[in-house]
Amino acid sequence: MKNILFAASECVPFIKTGGLADVVGSLPKYFQKEYFDCRVVMPKYKAIPEKYTSQMQYITNFYMDLNWRQQYVGVFKLELDGITYYFIDNEEHFSGDQIYGGMPWDLEKFAFFSKAVLSILPVVNFHPDVIHCHDWQTGLIPVYLHERFQGNDFFHNIKSVMTIHNLKFQGIWDKESIKSITGLSDYYFTPDKLEYNRDANYLKGGLVYADAITTVSRTYAEEIKTPFYGEGLDGLMRARANDLRGIVNGIDYNEYNPETDPCIAQHYNVKNFRKEKVKNKLALQQELGLETDPKVMMIGIVSRLTDQKGLDLIAYMMDEMCQDSIQLVVLGTGEAKYENMFRHFAWKYDKKVSANIFYSNDLSHRIYASCDAFLMPSLFEPCGLSQLMSLRYGTVPIVRETGGLKDTVEPYNEYENTGTGFSFANYNAHEMLGTIRYAERIYYDKRRDWNKIVDRGMEKDFSWHTAAMQYQELYDWLIGY
Incomplete structure (x- = not known):
């Protein structure tokens, strides 16, 4: 021993x-x-x-x-x-x-x-x-x-x-x-x-x-x-x-489990997510006062609101992103400039953006389960756990290729039908926006391929x-x- x-x-x-x-x-x-x-x-x-x-x-x-x-x-x-x-x-x-x-x-x-x-x-x-x-x-x-x-x-x-x-x-x-x-x-x-x-x-x-x-x-x-x-x-x-x-x-696969999670509205798994996962989105839209629409692409951010997490890129592109057919749900606290930036956009686009400037473990689980995609454009990220949680819940990560994000998210290749998420290499706001829009295109125009990305992500094993x-x-x- x-x-x-x-x-x-x-x-x-x-x-x-x-x-x-x-x-x-x-x-x-x-x-x-x-x-x-x-x-x-x-x-x-x-x-x-x-x-x-x-x-x-x-x-x-x-x-x-x-x-x-x-x-x-x-x-x-x-x-x-x-x-x-x-x-x-x-x-x-x-x-x-x-x-x-x-x-x-x-x-x-x-x-x-x-x-x-x-x-x-x-x-x-x-x-x-x-x-x-x-x-x-x-x-x-x-x-x-x-x-x-x-x-x-x-x-x-x-x-x-x-x-x-x-x-x-x-x-x-x-x-x-x-x-x-x-x-x-x-x-x-x-x-x-x-x-x-x-x-x-x-x-x-x-x-x-x-x-x-x-x-x-x-x-x-x-x-x-x-x-x-x-x-x-x-x-x-x-x-x-x-x-x-x-x-x-x-991550702890017992705590983060869409089949048994007590924090979420509707349980689901890799076999039935196509029908059941969307019920979480509708419940979260109602809870947060967003427009209720099962078809709109919902993107989540659960993060410390700091420079390390790439929030300056998001701040630079927020207005542009909000022109698209998306909803954005943010949860976290951190630097005042980012807290206020998200509050401002939640006021300006109140049916599209929800800014939750506090921390709640239960709400974080609901965001992982409800969103279609999860945004993590970090400047550096030793490991990152949020992308592992989003993969577990069938929420497709959009990440920058750094540290643990590069090791755990395989970029989608539409010609070979491989990959578990979307990624970009340079720390650049336009490159990030281009990747988000590419993900939107697959979500809206190639739904079958999108569901395959979700499938592959949920099949991955990032347990301890x-x-x-x-x-x-x-x-x-x-x-x-």
Whole structure:
């Protein structure tokens, strides 16, 4: 039996701000139980719902030195769906209503968390063969493992994996502050370790010291070796190319299932979607006050409203798109300029555009089930989960060929009758509009071909099983089986 420990700053169902939580909450359930005992450790935030905190079992507490002071570490445990979760308690760090407080508070919070993750292991008597660290918040775990825990027999032979969910976020601050927060010696603050443009960088530390590095799609693993996508770490990514692999995220096929989804108006599957799926569209048109028309092409966007998601392209083309015979349903929050842009067009074209500037899990499911197409013109996209969800619901993705979008959406070829969606290569608003209009043409004029695209998309398997097998291979390779 091999022991794996996931360390992360968030995890469903306890707390979530983004896709990272979905990965950490779903993936451990898919490992083969007879070979892998996979557990998860995360902070015990005050914001975790009471229905979970009330079930947590107190294990112990102790004090841990973090450079110049002693800090309280409480340890709680909860078993849920066959997985053991550990929660690290410290009111000073984890009592806010928001799980991230911004810099520099988050730096001290996650230095504390990283050191506590290693410190609790002998106490809870769990010896992982591999600690799987997720994003910059856990970047110091491989560093501390190398620095002060390696001398202790208990920690001998523990390997570490660092997964990059989004390279844009790295945990960067001035070097002196980070020295003071972490208690690491000058040895670690050189250009080949944590130093980064005279500052210090948590994620870089993790990437230097981890035994293996993964990211969330094959194309993104290649892209981050280039200056455009590398966020200043492309040189390090090229240097560690032999230890870097891309494994596409999955989605939970039980939660995202058009046959059983409790959030949607009409259940359907790959056999009967031609008749049944449209009932969801009619229900959503009524719910959102759009013109009720089963034949009009409805395009969905469920997204953080930020530059990364390609919303400047959409803003540039909104008026043009609204001249076409389409409806557009938007759900998400983000930068004010994009929130207001969508509100403006929902006012200007009130029967065509619905702007829902908030986040609702239930409404997102209804959008995936109701729309004919799903628009995702990202500037960069490490993996992307929305296109996987739309494929699952028979909603045809229109994407830019980057990162995980390129790996998971096969562009339609009308001469060979292949493909599961539509895509364009350059980050260009006119190219995006041309692709949307091409999709409209197939939808309206070649309905049989369109339904075949839906068929192929719904037949694809992007469940966690495939990803879990690839992670298992990685762990076996690391442990040396």
